[in-house]
Amino acid sequence: MLVVDPALPTPPFEQLKQQIADQRLSGELPAGHRLPPVRHLAAELGLAPNTVARAYRELEASGVIETRGRNGSYVTGTRQTADKAAAAAAASYVATVTALGVAPDRAVSLVRGALGLA
Amino acid sequence: MVAALSLNAGAFLPAETFAERYRARGVLRPADMPDVDAPSAFLARMRRRERAALGGSVVAVAFVALLAGFGLGPGFQALGFLVFLAVFIGRSLVLAVMSGRETLGSVPGGPRVSRGQVGRLGDHLASWPFALLAVAQLGFLGVFVCAAQGLAPALRAWVWGAAADSLAATAGGWGMARWLVRQPVAAADATELRWSVAVRAQDVSALLLLGPAWAMLVGGVAFVDASGPVRAGGYPLALYVWAYLGVFLLATVAVAAGTRRSTRDGVQGVADARR
Numbered sequence: 001m002l003v004v005d006p007a008l009p010t011p012p013f014e015q016l017k018q019q020i021a022d023q024r025l026s027g028e029l030p031a032g033h034r035l036p037p038v039r040h041l042a043a044e045l046g047l048a049p050n051t052v053a054r055a056y057r058e059l060e061a062s063g064v065i066e067t068r069g070r071n072g073s074y075v076t077g078t079r080q081t082a083d084k085a086a087a088a089a090a091a092s093y094v095a096t097v098t099a100l101g102v103a104p105d106r107a108v109s110l111v112r113g114a115l116g117l118a
Numbered sequence: 119m120v121a122a123l124s125l126n127a128g129a130f131l132p133a134e135t136f137a138e139r140y141r142a143r144g145v146l147r148p149a150d151m152p153d154v155d156a157p158s159a160f161l162a163r164m165r166r167r168e169r170a171a172l173g174g175s176v177v178a179v180a181f182v183a184l185l186a187g188f189g190l191g192p193g194f195q196a197l198g199f200l201v202f203l204a205v206f207i208g209r210s211l212v213l214a215v216m217s218g219r220e221t222l223g224s225v226p227g228g229p230r231v232s233r234g235q236v237g238r239l240g241d242h243l244a245s246w247p248f249a250l251l252a253v254a255q256l257g258f259l260g261v262f263v264c265a266a267q268g269l270a271p272a273l274r275a276w277v278w279g280a281a282a283d284s285l286a287a288t289a290g291g292w293g294m295a296r297w298l299v300r301q302p303v304a305a306a307d308a309t310e311l312r313w314s315v316a317v318r319a320q321d322v323s324a325l326l327l328l329g330p331a332w333a334m335l336v337g338g339v340a341f342v343d344a345s346g347p348v349r350a351g352g353y354p355l356a357l358y359v360w361a362y363l364g365v366f367l368l369a370t371v372a373v374a375a376g377t378r379r380s381t382r383d384g385v386q387g388v389a390d391a392r393r
Binding site: 023040 | 232
């Protein structure tokens with residue numbers, strides 16, 4: 001959820017920018033999350049479209065989001081979100097190999113093989 | 119007429135009674151609403167919506183009355199249901215347009231919140247009951263249109279007209295629902311956001327129910343004496359009407375259950391569904 005309060009001393013575009021960046025780091029906005037179009041977000045937050053466009057531009061310049069042409073703006077991944085997703089995939093793999101009765105050493109060697117490290 | 123007025127009862131309620139609908143433990147609170155008190159700004163917005171919806175119903179009923187005055191309405195028992203449907207349609211369309219444009223009426227200044235995403239149909243409700251309803255509608259209309267060949271010309275024309283209109287209403291309802299879920303949501307804080315999202319789910323449901331409810335108009339001929347012993351597949355037409363009504367009610371219950379779940383999960387549920 002994004003909150004903008006015009007009564008705060010921080011300019012609205014800065015509030016918006018900071019929240020998107022923070023939520024990306026915390027994982028609240030996951031990698032690949034599609035942000036609303038500029039006019040949509042401006043209408044919801046009671047801001048001028050230029051204000052939201054400026055925040056998006058600066059976020060894009062700092063690599064927090066990426067614009068995919070007419071498909072919109074998407075949150076880019078971070079090290080933390082990548083680690084979290086990898087940990088979930090590892091847990092899923094462990095559950096599968098355990099169910100199949102594969103020995104732990106064999107499971108690890110399979111991963112090493114898949115990574116090209118064997 | 120009583121049923122039609124009850125649909126717009128919100129426009130006639132005193133302010134205190136109206137607010138009971140939007141309290142965490144309000145006695146008039148619908149089951150599928152958030153379990154927190156709605157903020158006063160939201161209440162004022164709902165109040166404006168109800169009054170406008172009443173206006174929409176009045177215009178739709180006036181239109182039906184005009185048609186009936188020119189002899190273009192049904193000349194049998196379906197007129198009562200047609201009036202009720204007009205109330206429902208007028209109300210739903212006005213509410214949908216007001217809901218889609220709610221951010222335009224927001225007073226500038228003060229904090230505002232956003233979900234940070236564009237809504238999808240699945241965020242607001244389970245689509246499968248409506249898909250089931252659309253299939254049931256198609257099947258019901260198919261049987262009825264085939265059986266209508268044996269009806270008197272006036273009734274046959276009614277069946278064809280009502281069937282075509284209801285299919286157009288279903289397509290239009292889905293189109294408008296898709297438009298509505300993509301429109302911005304107005305909210306000053308997280309609580310108002312939850313309420314706005316819950317009310318929008320109701321508006322979307324109403325749009326998706328328009329066509330299937332309209333299809334029941336076709337069934338009016340099954341209860342007209344002049345229709346004669348028309349049967350389809352060996353069964354009386356009324357049986358198909360009751361069967362369709364049963365599916366309609368089941369789907370409505372499923373919709374209510376799905377909406378309740380998404381409302382209980384709230385904004386966080388919407389966010390989780392994205393992941």
